[in-house]
Amino acid sequence: MTYNVKDIKLAKKGQKKIDWAENHMPVLLNIRKDFEREKPLKDICVGFALHVTKETAALVRTLRCGGAKVAITSCNPLSTQDDVAAALAEDGINVYAWRGETTEEYYENIDRVLDHKPEITIDDGADLIFAIHSKRPELIEGIRGGCEETTTGIVRLRAMEKDNALKYPVLAVNDALTKYMFDNRYGTGQSTLDGILRATSVLLAGKVFVVGGYGWCGKGIAMRAKGMGSSVVITEVDPTRALEAVMDGFRVMPMREAAKIGDICVTATGDADVIRKEHIGEMKNGAILANSGHFNVELDVSGLDELSIDKTNIRENVERYKLKNGRYVYLLAEGRLVNLAAAEGHPSEVMDMSFANQALAVKYIADHDLEPGVHEIPKEIDERVAELKLQTMNIEIDILSERQREYLSSWKEGT
Ligand code: NRN
16 A cells, blocks of 8 residues: 655544544445445455545545545645545555645656556546546556546546547446536535635625526525625526526626626636636726636636736735736636635535445446446436435435326326
C-alpha cells in the first residue's frame, strides 16, 4: 500500500470529519452492511478520481467493506481535504491527493492510481477514463467498467461514445434521478452559497445575484440565493430553460446586461467562456466572480488577467483584481468550482444518495458483462435508493391498490 498526501499527521482530524459525514449518510451505511456480508467486490481493484472529501471517504470505506482494493486521487487540484486524505492513508487506502496540486502533479496522481491497474473506475469529470484511453490503453482489456458522477463527465463520455472512442462500459450515475434531482439541485444550491459565504462573508440580502445557466445546478443556486434575499438574474442559451426561469419568477437577460448590474456572478453551465472579457469590463466596482461548474473554463480568467493592472490575494480563496478601468473585481477560488474549493462540497445527506448510487453501480458492474458505451443506471437501483432514503427519514408513502395499478395500465376507461 502506498500513498502521497500533504500531512499524515492530519489523520485524526480527518477521521472525525469522516465520522461526522457517516452520521448523516444512513443509506450508504445500510448498503455497507450488505457489502460486509456479501463481499460483492472481493479482490476487485477500484480506481477513483473523485473530490477527496469526507463524503467520498465514506464511499471508499463502503467499497472496501465490500472486499474491494481501492486507489484514489482527486478530480480537481483544489478540492482535496488534506485531513481526509491523511485519514484514508492511515486506513490503508492508496491515496494520492493534496489541496493545491500543480497541473503536472494532478496528472501524476492519476497515473499513480492507474499503476494499480483498476478493474472498475469511478470518475467525476472523466479525467481518469480519458487518461486510460489516451495514455494507458493497455489497461482497457482488464477493465470491467466505470461510473461517472457528474454532468460534465457524462457530456464528455457521450462525445467519446459518438466518436467510437469509448472502449469500455460506463454507468451514468449522474443521470440517476436520486442523484441529479437532489445533488445537482439542492446540493449545488447550498454548497455554492456555502463556498461564497466562507470566502467572502458578504451579505446576500439585497444583492443582485447573477446565475449563468438554469440547469439543475443553476436552478438550485438561484433558489437558494433567492431564499437569502438576493435579487436573482438568470442568463441562458436554451429558450426552454430561460422560459422556466421567467416562470419561476427570475429576471432573465443576456450576460452583457447582467454583468452591468451583478454584485455576485456565478457560472453553472458546464460550458466554456460564459463570463468573458467584454462582460468583466462592464462590471460594477467590487463585483464578485465565482464558478460552480466542474472545470475552470466558464470564467475567462486569462481575459481577467489581461484586463488587470494588479492582482492581490486579500483573503483565503479571494483574489482582488484592479482593472485598467480603475474598478476592482474579486475572483473566488481561482475560478475553480467554488463549492468544493472554498467549502466542503455538498452536504453529506445529499451525497448519501449520490454515493449510494455509486456503490450499487460498482456492484452492478462487478455482477454484469456490459457492452462498451454509456449506460443508464438500472431503474431498480434508483428506486431502491429513494426507498431507503425515505425509510431513513421515517417517511411513509401510500401504496397502489390492485384497482389503481389496473387503472394505470388500462386504456378502456374514459369519461
Ligand atoms: N462533498 C462532496 N464529495 C461533493 N459535493 C459535490 N460533489 C462531491 N463529491 C464528493 C460532486 C457532485 O456529485 C461534484 C460533482 O461535480 C457533482 O456531481
